[in-house]
Amino acid sequence: MHTMYLSAVLCVIVCGSVSQAGLIASHPDELIVSSPQYEFQYSVHDSHTGDVKDQFEHRRGEYVTGRYSLIDADGLRRIVDYSSDPLLGFIAQVRREPISIITHH
Template sequence: DPNPQYSFAYGVTDHQTGDSKAAEESLVNGVVHGSYSLTEPDGSIRKVTYTADKINGFNAVVEKQGGPAPVAVVAKPAVAVAAVPAITKVAYAAPAIAKVAYAAPALAYGHH
């Protein structure tokens, strides 16, 4: 085809994660026109609009829309400090060691 053409678009929004993005692009008469946008971690939206062709190459314009989303102030949790338990020293008696007496073996050599 001497003059190919196409176009596509999509968008995704995930309310659980806050992920939001979209894109669209088309090729008409040898020139690509497109844009994409996404929600930045700070809550602002970045939008990139671009064109591309054999004469001018790739050209993009980046816009940032909106400011950072307000940050929720979270109160610090109350921390209860437990009292240190009293430590009682325990006295241990030394083990009783009984002396053991061993009798020397009786050696007897018989006569030959």
């Protein structure tokens, strides 16, 4: 499970870097600038260590939206919804909820 998670994160970092560059080339002399676009998500639920978290994000050009959640040290789940665009900049809304709500869903 841990290796799979690290692989997914590595892919996100590499794929995100390539997407952000926005360059497509079938031949080195033929570079085409494109608008960055990607989607990713992952989830970890390790009952042995108590590591529980997830994230998703999608980007279309300069517009990014996403959400991530994790269990804080005090036992509450932190959920962050975020977006970023050229007009409003980066906006994050953070909320926290008891773990008992998670088990009822």
